Amino acid sequence: MTRCWSCGEVVDDADRYHPACLVQLFGLRALPELDVDTAQLQTLALAMVGRTSISGVQKKLSVRLDHRRRTLQIAVDGDRYILKPQAGTFAHLPENEWLTQRIAAMAGVKVPPCALISLRDGTLAYIVRRFDRTDDGGKLAMEDFCQLAELAPADKYEASAEQCGKLVRRHANEPLIELLRLYRQFVFAWWVGNGDMHLKNLALLRHEDGRYRLSPAYDQLNTHLALPKDRMALSLCGKRDNVKPETLRELAQRFAIGQRAAERVLREIHAALPRALALVAEAPLPEAMRETYAAMLQSRVPPVPPSEA
Numbered sequence: 001m002t003r004c005w006s007c008g009e010v011v012d013d014a015d016r017y018h019p020a021c022l023v024q025l026f027g028l029r030a031l032p033e034l035d036v037d038t039a040q041l042q043t044l045a046l047a048m049v050g051r052t053s054i055s056g057v058q059k060k061l062s063v064r065l066d067h068r069r070r071t072l073q074i075a076v077d078g079d080r081y082i083l084k085p086q087a088g089t090f091a092h093l094p095e096n097e098w099l100t101q102r103i104a105a106m107a108g109v110k111v112p113p114c115a116l117i118s119l120r121d122g123t124l125a126y127i128v129r130r131f132d133r134t135d136d137g138g139k140l141a142m143e144d145f146c147q148l149a150e151l152a153p154a155d156k157y158e159a160s161a162e163q164c165g166k167l168v169r170r171h172a173n174e175p176l177i178e179l180l181r182l183y184r185q186f187v188f189a190w191w192v193g194n195g196d197m198h199l200k201n202l203a204l205l206r207h208e209d210g211r212y213r214l215s216p217a218y219d220q221l222n223t224h225l226a227l228p229k230d231r232m233a234l235s236l237c238g239k240r241d242n243v244k245p246e247t248l249r250e251l252a253q254r255f256a257i258g259q260r261a262a263e264r265v266l267r268e269i270h271a272a273l274p275r276a277l278a279l280v281a282e283a284p285l286p287e288a289m290r291e292t293y294a295a296m297l298q299s300r301v302p303p304v305p306p307s308e309a
């Protein structure tokens, strides 16, 4: 069975992607040729955007889609896509990020269109469509939680989920809806072992209607595949580890989201487990990483709330 490298669902053996998925990501029914390989990426360090990731050195490039030539070109000024190739430090970060984004979608976390893409040298890179661009090439304002909290980038770990909740309450136009989304993102981060959800990996996006909403989720991955004992970047009710179902319920109370709404989130994440495990089992990762990922999903999945039992 072959899985689409964009949506993760089953696809005809001959194809690597569903045409519809390519349309959603690139606006094209065929895969555009990516005009770059890892060796070139090294020499194109000038085009580097952003700073560091968990690896500290995973280079990211912004790429632009040239419709006429069907080529994704590197653009120094940044454009419609962000490309994250293999890193020098930890293996398989692009595959890990893609897989985690797919599981996020299953768990009801909003994610931007993304895919794995094979570079000319055969290595896989993660490519994601920017959500801060409009169809006419305009730019949407984005403020990450570090900026909202008026903290320096170096202090991106110096906060808690509860403080993030307060930022959303203060700055989002519809706080109750956005708090529920933030809650889902924190429960999800714990579930998949994402120890890198710090203040710069959360942001509010100013939409074209002028309203501030939580941005689609980005930079999500299971950091335990690289760092086995990794803890949460931000504490959840005082805990960066050993988060229990009670901790998740307490967080819902701190966010002041209704118990029923919170339980629906936990239930939906619980319900995503079988599909998530099926995808992990076939993900393009070494067996040991697939096993670590699956074990984490199984051990941390929120139990079905009592109201459903």
Ligand SMILES: Nc1ncnc2c1ncn2[C@@H]1O[C@H](COP(=O)(O)OP(=O)(O)O)[C@@H](O)[C@H]1O
Pocket: 050, 051, 052, 053, 054, 058, 060, 082, 112, 128, 129, 130, 131, 132, 144, 200, 201, 218, 219
């Ligand atoms: N799909 C996206 N659309 C728009 N901006 C994004 C997207 N993904 C990431 N970003 C922005 O780019 C920055 C770096 O990307 P990220 O995935 O966090 O890489 P890193 O691993 O280097 O932290 C993020 O902090 C965010 O501001």
Ligand SMILES: [Mg+2]
Pocket: 052, 053, 200, 201, 219
């Ligand atoms: Mg980041």
Ligand SMILES: [Zn+2]
Pocket: 004, 005, 006, 007, 008, 009, 017, 018, 021
């Ligand atoms: Zn697909």
